[in-house]
Amino acid sequence: MSDSLNRRKFLQATAVAGAASLWSPSLSAETLYEANVSDIGKSKWDLDSPALCVDLDKMEKNLKAVHTALKGTGVGVRPHVKTHKCPAIAKMQIAAGAVGVCAAKLSESEVMLVNGIQNVLMTGVNVTASKIKHAMELRKKYKGFIQAVDNMQNARDLQDAAKAAGIVADVVVDLDVIKRSGVRNGQPALELAQFVDKAPNLKFHGVLAYDGAVQHVEGFKARREQALKTFEPVVNSYELMKKAGLNTEIFSGGGTGTYDIMTEVPGFTDVQVGSYLFMDHQYMVIGGKNNEKEFDDFAPSLTVMATIINNSNEGKYVTDSGAKALTLNVPHGKIIGEPDFDYNAGSDEYGSVKIINPNKKYNVGDKFEVIVPHCDPVVNLYDFMYGIRNGKVEKILPILARGKSQ
Template sequence: MRSFDSTGVMEQNISKWELDTPALCVDLDALESNLATLQQTVIRNGIASRPHAKTHKTPAIARMQLESGSVGICTAKVGEAVAMYEHGIEQILMTTINATPFKIERAMNLRRWCPGFVQATDTPGNARALSEAAQAAGLVADVVVDIDTGGHRTGITAGQPALALAQLVDQLPGLRLRGMLCYDGGAQHVRGFETRRARTLETLAPATETFDLLQRSGLNTEIFSGGGTGTYNIDHETRGLTDIQVGSYVFMDAQYLAIGGATDDDVYSDFETSLTVLTTVLNAQYEGRVTTDAGAKACTINQPWPIVKGETGMTYSSGSDEFGTLRYDDPSRTYQLGDKLEVIVSHCDPVVNLYDQMYAVRGDRVEAVWKIAARGMST
């Protein structure tokens, strides 16, 4: 194979405005502020943080989270867990079950090398499959029971069904029960703090009752993990919860900005927007609009559309594969061919998964280039 372009990743210590585009950038000052805000909150509320790495997929950020005080990280897929372990992350809770023999075997291989790896189960059949695989591998696998919060996406029904599964896990050879997890994804983007709080406490009440059942039965409940970015300052009210699985808090996005916070129902400003896509204007010759190089392949087509950072009176859309469209209403400025601008993305998780690396920026300087090691790890 011929190779004539070895640049691949641009050098650090240049201005971010010199980056080739589209480029995924993270503002280090904002990121560090978000880490500090979260840790101060969970410490004050008497719980811990176990951030979800499915958001950033980046070992450098996972290390920052652990260094700031998190007890571990979460991953959604075993591939993400492997990528994190290969880059030195050793406290990993996988929140999705491994349903196939291949995935189960892969998880057991990871457990062999990573004592801090914990995986979820939500059916007796899956628990037995984990037990058989663990025995075949000659090891003991740490397991938590995933509890359904009512959305019926994953997890076993709270109450007696969950208790029976936990008792089974506790009895099966090759498995060690570590506790339970539950995540109400639907609560995270409920608009209005008090409405969101009421929804969260209602949907997690059965999980608390399940936690009580496990405790009264003498089962291990050292882990009761759940919650997220939208409920990070609510989740501690769920009795028994040990840690929260916040993800988007590190970056923030247009979806989260719209949900409202405890002091402002219009804007969620608890965390700073650290993640942006840098894009270049390709066409500015038509009145009232310009075209950029950041379309769906750079920003996704999630709603609401990206927000131009630091500007007003304009709307951005990324519905075309290769091109973004910026339309003027009463713009705070206009753009010309070759100009660059930053957009706050719609939904940070899938946007990060589009890139191989992100540029860690302080001020206007690129301080580091981070590999998104778990990018594409959807298996």
């Protein structure tokens, strides 16, 4: 294949709808990634670093594994795009059998909708007049956009805005799990759901509940116990609504750490897995159902290539990839092939690697491949990721919702 053919194919494959967005960018793949197309075919070891890479074989395996594991349980998959922020990957998730996707924020939802993802459930709430108006405009254009609400005033505001937009907006109620977002369970939750159900310009679809604190509990048994206990008040709210005759077609929540636990929750419809695609060091250390030492249901597919730029100090290597490449999350990134090295990305521009039980000696210019500490915020630092197959760049995946935290 000639370079120009590669380039043409790339531009066709990644062309995105250019509709204007309140927050911009209506990024065209042509503008942003043209220059990096010349990297297609290169070895990942030859990329200018820091370079965000996803191993496509591993990611595709993860993509299937979650569906295989949940087959026959009655629980579906509604992947959370806050992890990858990449419409091209969202399309793979839909093709693999996802019932739709979740998005954290309105601007993130918009990037997905504008780029051809039809069913987007926004898990965060919109509380300002500006965002609510914009959400209703989006719903008017994209029928598969579902919004969350977690307080009565907000439900009234959504009703008013939907009416003003001349639509019936699809709504789920977010239930409190970890005292962060969500309406109080029990009677307050039921009343909010009933209000939404009766509001002429809102349609109630069910509930949402995210047990963020449970996802990283170490040890499957402890995690299972905590997850099910934490969800008891949520299940109670769900059952009150069901008894009241409300539409409970959606009972969504959970994540990569509890995807195989939520199947035990009565009425639960779908898990909001995100990290399962990429994995990261934070998830690897929590332990899985079948492997207490390492959570290995999914393979770590996401890495950052980092280059050694200085080896003149005893006991350490300095790299070109610091907090702006890997974030400050802990546990630190994990170097493939050097399990005991400690990769400290605490400095903005530089990584500092403590040499412990080395398998070889490294020179300035050599590269480390680093499993990321926490995938979501690392992805949010890059404009694109390199899709790697057999060690070579197969394609470039634009992270079009990067920075879309509004």
